[in-house]
Amino acid sequence: MTNEWNPNVILSKHRTGLFKEASEISTLYGVELPIVVFSPGKKVYSSGHPSVDAVIDHYLSRNTLETSITT
DSSP states (O other): OOOOOOHHHHHHHHHHHHHHHHHHHHHHHTOOOOEEEEOTTSOEEEEOSSOHHHHHHHHHHHHHHHHHHHO
């Protein structure tokens, strides 16, 4: 019996739990929380509230606004 470490198996086992915990934190504390995970096979998995794109767009537009005000 070999004890080989397979990152794909580990990711698949923990990804769902990670996304569930992030969703619970977002709900409990009322925060926007995106999670983006890149697998060793170069697949992308994401989760977020309200959505990953919405959260990222919100913070990118905020940083753009702050930069334009300070320059």
